[in-house]
Amino acid sequence: MSVRFPDEPGFAGRFAPMRLEGEIRGLEVTQGEVPASLRGTFYRVGADPAWPPFVARDFYFNADGMVAMFRFENGYCDFRSRYVRTPRFAAEREARRSLFGAYRNPYTDDPSVAGLSRGLANTNVYWHGGRLLASKEDSAPVQIDPDTLDTVGEFTWDGDLSSQTATAHPKIDPRDGSLVFFGYMAKGEATRDIAYYEADATGRIVHEAWFEAPYSSMVHDWAVTENFVVFPIIPLTASLERLKAGGPLYVWDGSEDVYLGVVPRRGTGVRWYRGTNRFASHIMNAFDDGRYVHIDTPVGAKSAFPWFPDITGAPFDPEQASAQLSRWTIDTQGPPDLGDEATAFAEQRLTDCSGEFPRTDDRWATKGYRFGVINLTDIPGQRPDDGLPGFRWLASIDPVTGAMRTRFAGRDSTVQEAIFVPPEADTPNGHGYVLQLVDRHATGTTDLLILDAQQIDAPPVATLKIPIRMPGGLHGNWVTPQQLATRAG
Numbered sequence: 001m002s003v004r005f006p007d008e009p010g011f012a013g014r015f016a017p018m019r020l021e022g023e024i025r026g027l028e029v030t031q032g033e034v035p036a037s038l039r040g041t042f043y044r045v046g047a048d049p050a051w052p053p054f055v056a057r058d059f060y061f062n063a064d065g066m067v068a069m070f071r072f073e074n075g076y077c078d079f080r081s082r083y084v085r086t087p088r089f090a091a092e093r094e095a096r097r098s099l100f101g102a103y104r105n106p107y108t109d110d111p112s113v114a115g116l117s118r119g120l121a122n123t124n125v126y127w128h129g130g131r132l133l134a135s136k137e138d139s140a141p142v143q144i145d146p147d148t149l150d151t152v153g154e155f156t157w158d159g160d161l162s163s164q165t166a167t168a169h170p171k172i173d174p175r176d177g178s179l180v181f182f183g184y185m186a187k188g189e190a191t192r193d194i195a196y197y198e199a200d201a202t203g204r205i206v207h208e209a210w211f212e213a214p215y216s217s218m219v220h221d222w223a224v225t226e227n228f229v230v231f232p233i234i235p236l237t238a239s240l241e242r243l244k245a246g247g248p249l250y251v252w253d254g255s256e257d258v259y260l261g262v263v264p265r266r267g268t269g270v271r272w273y274r275g276t277n278r279f280a281s282h283i284m285n286a287f288d289d290g291r292y293v294h295i296d297t298p299v300g301a302k303s304a305f306p307w308f309p310d311i312t313g314a315p316f317d318p319e320q321a322s323a324q325l326s327r328w329t330i331d332t333q334g335p336p337d338l339g340d341e342a343t344a345f346a347e348q349r350l351t352d353c354s355g356e357f358p359r360t361d362d363r364w365a366t367k368g369y370r371f372g373v374i375n376l377t378d379i380p381g382q383r384p385d386d387g388l389p390g391f392r393w394l395a396s397i398d399p400v401t402g403a404m405r406t407r408f409a410g411r412d413s414t415v416q417e418a419i420f421v422p423p424e425a426d427t428p429n430g431h432g433y434v435l436q437l438v439d440r441h442a443t444g445t446t447d448l449l450i451l452d453a454q455q456i457d458a459p460p461v462a463t464l465k466i467p468i469r470m471p472g473g474l475h476g477n478w479v480t481p482q483q484l485a486t487r488a489g
């Protein structure tokens, strides 16, 4: 029986599996110098299928998590990549084939893996409470050794995680180091249950509250401020009946409203603010003044995910899927429902450029802020002549003035999620470095750029060359040597 991936767009070109675990000590610096003061590790995770799927039209959300690390010290950068040994990965490695079927559809699995965790740990990798955790929103996170990337095992907050799931987008409150997180579909696929948690800086769960969403949907990212958490219910709707019939977990339903569920920090009651149909996924940052909550997120007319069908059968439309960074404002003392066709929260567009993967200077997470970065697919009036789709520019933005700087990745090049890296000394908001992987499609290699965060449009401080194509990344984070020194057992 040979290993052969399907002849489908989801497994060709930039999506072709790499399946390579490895190590390079001392990445080549092709331009500039790595600052000697840059000390720490950039961890990121991507999705890279270890085995060909046995379902048609599979997509990378359903692929195994491959964690990569870039450790900076004394001007050197060491690279390592390794698959997360989830129970699913281990079972399929033993069988030398896929045993799990369609994305988040246990009804399509090989009977031999019934009851085994379907988690792939492919969406985010973050540090909290002395642990490095790789996560996907359908399961508990998996603890990873921060030096070797060996898998330690599933992490359930010492058994205190009562939800079946934990978000891949937890937030760390810079005031006290709390991990603020949640699980959706907390009682199983397509359920409406949401569990909201806070863990203290040591990683112990100290708050838990449960409630039900108006309907079951993908709750991929959320907003956390000093005084509130907000759950966006966006109409990528889920259905257990469809799942049992072998269909997709999610479809885009343009007839359904958006709801923003507002809960006071460490509180229990939720108020749902209703709005007209639209799509949003990632949050750049959010903050409040005690009454008004502001949430900065790219907003589009329809879902950005072509692999989740439109409930009407309409074909995917990239124009309608393009999203522009916008600010949602909720009056937490205002009425949550203003009647038909009225939206109970305000929306103000911050830029006409289309983009996603917003990030901020996490020292200002949950607070009023002046710096964010975002990857752009489109700048009005600019069109690269190579016709390559995808994220072609990095932008930095001051959400107060709207001032933007943009950096074109170059011909035949696309960008992965950027992260902000603070220098070791205290600096103002947005003063530090931005690290970003750039896919060089003509050569099948990847560059890691170190940029001055205040001048992302200037030549990079340094460019490091990874002599392979890094599989499509999702999210990552910077971990300092001081954090690594707090490593738990």
Ligand SMILES: [Fe+2]
Pocket: 123, 168, 169, 220, 221, 282, 474, 475
């Ligand atoms: Fe995400």
